[in-house]
Amino acid sequence: MIDTTVFQDKKAVYYTLGCKLNFAETSSIGKTLKEAGVRTARKGERADICIVNTCSVTEVADKKCRQAIHRLTKEHPGAFVVVTGCYAQLKPEQVADIEGVDLVLGAEQKGDLMKYLGNLEKHAHGEAITTATKDIRTFSPSCSRGDRTRYFLKVQDGCDYFCSYCTIPFARGRSRNGRIADLVEQARQVAAEGGKEIVLTGVNIGDFGKSTGETFFELVKALDQVEGIERYRISSIEPNLLTDEIIAYVAQSRAFMPHFHIPLQSGCDEVLKLMRRRYDTSLFASKVHRIKELIPDAFIGVDVIVGTRGETPEYFEQAYSFIQGLDVTQLHVFSYSERPGTQALKIDYVVPAEEKHRRSQCLLSLSDEKTKAFYSRHIGQEADVLMEKSKTGSPMHGFTANYIRVELPYDMTLDNHLVHVRLGDFNEDGTALKGEVLG
Structure with missing residues (x-):
């Protein structure tokens, strides 16, 4: 005691x-x-x-x-x-x-x-x-709100993938997860507290079920039935684990938003092999195509690592060209960092720091182009926006179902409320669309 x-x-x-x-x-x-x-x-x-x-x-x-x-x-x-x-x-x-x-x-x-x-x-x-990493077995449930409207529900922990550049499996142990019944109960508690949106988090959430014999798709369907939760977002899911049935379900779901975050890491098949990723560019492109086929307005965020060992200038150009041709919304760009004990250190070709920076800037510029084009296509449309708390007097921000950031004049009564708006032009800093409250 x-x-x-x-x-x-x-x-x-x-x-x-x-x-x-x-x-x-x-x-x-x-x-x-x-x-x-x-x-x-x-x-x-x-x-x-x-x-x-x-x-x-x-x-x-x-x-x-x-x-x-x-x-x-x-x-x-x-x-x-x-x-x-x-x-x-x-x-x-x-x-x-x-x-x-x-x-x-x-x-x-x-x-x-x-x-x-x-x-x-x-x-x-x-x-x-x-x-020791091999003995990490406990799944500790967690759910946080912090200062924002969204709650973050931990559904899975650990990873069995051992990509060549990554230390996460050593830091968090093998893949494990909570039981669907327990996670549903946590979602019900969020609803009881007045929460309207939950983001599902984990290390490799598509691998859900290793410790309970359940599946991520079963979890998605169970959470969708929780009354009071109006929005769910899937934080990040590996492309090889993002099944067509999950995409199809999100397309007609009551509460799962048309918003996907999919790690690509490289748009070059040779680099993906060096990274020990479990898919190729063809599979990744097919997932993006399937999402856009079923949900044309879906927001798709993509993780990319630049400057990994083995990424020659030719390989980067291949990657850039592939990403440029993808119908995605935003890139999350990371510069490769060498981590002790990883297999990537055995690869001979090293990208200089200044070249990593240049490649990063290239992709960040491409990301800005894609995001602004996506936002621009929605100007003039109507949407429901879940508003978040802001400092008194400062503009308020919230997100549409497909994750477009919207700015409204300060009104404390709108916090944690779904507001129906017409989407206007970009705000002053270009990070959001201005909204006009309707009705």
């Missing part, structure tokens, strides 16, 4: 780096501490506990994690500092050696935080508690 009296009236701060999955998990940690009597520190208050949930997808991410830890230990001297997340799992001793860190928890331990906090006594040296 954990003695929670030590936590009464304590204050905590939370700092999260990386993906939406991390934010969902930090939210769950916050709920656990709140139930034990810990409140979130207000701005300017000195916290008793600092929680840092880290990312390690790139070398830059590692650096940002270290900087965040140093900053928090200075802002909250004497606080009990806990570091968890991917960087903590991959390099626990390195993190434990950072001055001020008391506790480092790996992927298997983060969901059971209270078990390891003890009486919050500071240590002379950080204690690292992790589990």
Whole structure:
């Protein structure tokens, strides 16, 4: 039995780096501490506990994690500092050696935080508690809202794919998931709290079912029946796991939005082989074609990595040409970062840093063209927009079903409400369409 009296009236701060999955998990940690009597520190208050949930997808991410830890230990001297997340799992001793860190928890331990906090006594040296990757088996449920209208529901964790450039399987363990019945219950709780939109998150969500014998398609159909939830979005799904039946279901679904996020990583088959991806450009193009065939107005976001080892100038040109010809809406462009222990390090050809930057800028420009063309096609149309909270007096923003960002004048009564609007021209900074409220 954990003695929670030590936590009464304590204050905590939370700092999260990386993906939406991390934010969902930090939210769950916050709920656990709140139930034990810990409140979130207000701005300017000195916290008793600092929680840092880290990312390690790139070398830059590692650096940002270290900087965040140093900053928090200075802002909250004497606080009990806990570091968890991917960087903590991959390099626990390195993190434990950072001055001020008391506790480092790996992927298997983060969901059971209270078990390891003890009486919050500071240590002379950080204690690292992790589990070998092969033994990470626990699925810790998480659902977060944060400051936005959308909730993020964790449905799956871990990955069995071991792409040549990626450390995530080492940081998060093998693929595992929650039970559909439990996830449906979490969605019902979101509805009870007044939530209208849920984003399904995970590491490789299309692989859902490895630990329960269920399927992602079954999950989608079950969640679609939850009363009160008006919108679902699928955060990211591998192209080889995005089945035609899922696409067809979304096309006629009550609540799953016409919005897909599909990682491509490279538009060159030779590079995809070097990356050890499980599809080729032909399969990817067929998925995009199928979506547009059934849902012409669908928003399609695509992840692309530039400058991976082995990506020669000729291969990049092939990739650019392929992506240019895809009917997609937006590119999420990442520069390749070498990660220790990955198979990609065995590939000889290395892309210089300045060339990575040039390629990144090329694709970002292409992305801007595609996004603006997509937005422009919708000017003058009517749409329902779920509005999000904004600072008093600032323009409010929300998204249409197909993820077009819309700007409206400030009106606090519109927060978390679906508003029917006519879409106008671009706003001043070109990041949204202006909306005119109808009715």
